[in-house]
Structure formats: structure tokens, C-alpha cells
Amino acid sequence: MSGRSGHTAGAFDIRTVIALLFVIYGAVLVVVGVVQPHAEIEKSAGVNINLWAGIGMLVFAAAFITWARLRPIAVPDQPAETAEQ
Template structure:
């Protein structure tokens, strides 16, 4: 194997992508709930729209994870020399 860094990206199997997807889904749900919740719910939280702000934070967190996975991809080697698993 050459030391030139041959291999391929982990892509969708990168755990950062899975975590980002989960945070994005839950974040979007919270943002939608933040917009449609009744005023009685806002009174419980001292006028702060907790669903909206935590949803926005989760979507931003997901965006950071996606950017991290795109800028620093995990490289999986194509083959390994001296693999003795088949013996």
C-alpha cells in the first residue's frame, strides 16, 4: 500500500453524519412546535420560547457536525497489507 493516503471516505457511515441527522430532525420539530405553541405554554416558561430556541440551537449544532464531517472526512483504507484474518 502506498503512503499517499489512498482510500475512500466513510461517507454516510460516519457517525458524525448520523448524529447530525438526528439533531437536525429533532431541531426542526422543535422549531415548528415553537411557532405553533399556544400562549399558555409561553407563560409556563416565563415568556421564553424554549422550544424555538432549543430547536434553533439543535439545527446549528447539526450544521456544525455536517461541516466538520465534510471538512475533515474519515478515510477508510481500500486494503490492508499483511491481513491475516483469512488464515
């Protein structure tokens, strides 16, 4: 045993929730960036900003998920002892 008591936050870790939101929004932007007409791309100086922003969001989400997996938050099984009453 490692000597640590408790368990990890898992799905309740805020980093996981944020990563999930970025995956959803990033996937939507990637799809919109792939299917949008060329005329819309020309409005943004020829840069497919939806596609690039979506890819950036997916990379950011991957970084958050990696961070949450490598450094999980430990949740104690029992509350900490309070000071003498």
C-alpha cells in the same frame, strides 16, 4: 493524485448520523415552538424554549456536518498488514 489510498466514510460517518438526528429533532422543536400557544410560553418564564432549543439543535447539526465535510474519515481500501505470523 494525493498519494492517499482509500475512500471516505461518507454517510457511514457517525458525525453524519448524529447530525441527521439533530436535524430531525431540531426541525420538530422549531415547528412546535412556532405553533404553540402563548399560554404554554408563559409557563417557561416567557421564553419560547422549544423554538430556541430547536434552533440550537439545527446549529449543532450544521457544525457537525461542516466538521464531517472539512475533515472526512479516510477508510483504507485494504486492511492493514498484520505482523509476521
